[in-house]
Amino acid sequence: YNQIIKNSNTLPPHDMAKAYLNLGINFKGRKQYNEARNALVNSINIALDNKGSQELLPRSYIELGNVLHAEGKYLQAVKAFEKGFDLGYDSDNQDYWEIRFRQAMGYIKTGDNSKAETLLGDISEGGEDSILQQRAQLKLGSIQLSKQLKVLSMGED
Numbered sequence: 001y002n003q004i005i006k007n008s009n010t011l012p013p014h015d016m017a018k019a020y021l022n023l024g025i026n027f028k029g030r031k032q033y034n035e036a037r038n039a040l041v042n043s044i045n046i047a048l049d050n051k052g053s054q055e056l057l058p059r060s061y062i063e064l065g066n067v068l069h070a071e072g073k074y075l076q077a078v079k080a081f082e083k084g085f086d087l088g089y090d091s092d093n094q095d096y097w098e099i100r101f102r103q104a105m106g107y108i109k110t111g112d113n114s115k116a117e118t119l120l121g122d123i124s125e126g127g128e129d130s131i132l133q134q135r136a137q138l139k140l141g142s143i144q145l146s147k148q149l150k151v152l153s154m155g156e157d
Contacts, residue, residue, distance in 0.1 A: 013050040017043045021060050028063065033071050040064040058089035062099055069102055074109035081106065097127040101136060113143055 011019070020043035027036035043060045047053040061084030068077035081103040090096060100123055107116035120143075123136035 012052075013046050014053040014056075017046040017050070017053040017056050017060075020046065021056055021063065024060075024067070025063055028067050028070070031070075033067050036067045037064065037071075040067065058084045058087040059093075060084075061087065062089050062093075065099070065106075066102070069106055074106040078103055078106040078110060078112075091126075097123055097129060097132055100127075101132055104136070104139070108139075108143070117143055 020039045024036045024039035024043060027033070027039060040060055040063050043056060044064070047056045047060060061080050065077045065080035065084060068074075068080055081099060084099075085103075089099070093099075100119055104116045104119035104123065107113070107119065117140060120136040120140040124133050124140060127133045127136065
């Protein structure tokens with residue numbers, strides 16, 4: 001991909017955006033998060049500027065969210081995930097429910113338990129992976145238990 005990008009003057013914008021997307025996925029797999037983030041941002045910028053490349057945007061934002069989540073940048077990650085889902089990343093994608101679970105964990109890390117609960121409820125009802133559904137149910141139960149413990153502790157003097 002680096003060679004393709006170096007010879008970018010011959011590639012149409014769609015192919016450049018796709019090359020950066022694939023490069024970002026490759027860097028993410030090797031845990032080179034800074035490079036992954038840069039490549040994915042390049043993919044997004046090229047796709048935003050070219051109507052013929054905009055179908056790459058949902059995946060690019062989702063992958064950017066994955067990188068940011070791996071880096072512990074949860075607020076930025078959930079925003080990237082939201083953008084990817086808003087642009088059409090849906091249950092037709094194989095990793096849809098896993099990404100939704102990761103998004104819910106990001107909401108928990110940022111203190112937005114209400115959004116996390118909604119997502120975890122959706123996952124526990126609609127996810128296709130029974131293990132992921134169970135994980136969502138456990139996390140949902142722990143959030144609800146935590147709420148009840150807070151209520152009980154407030155009642156004591």
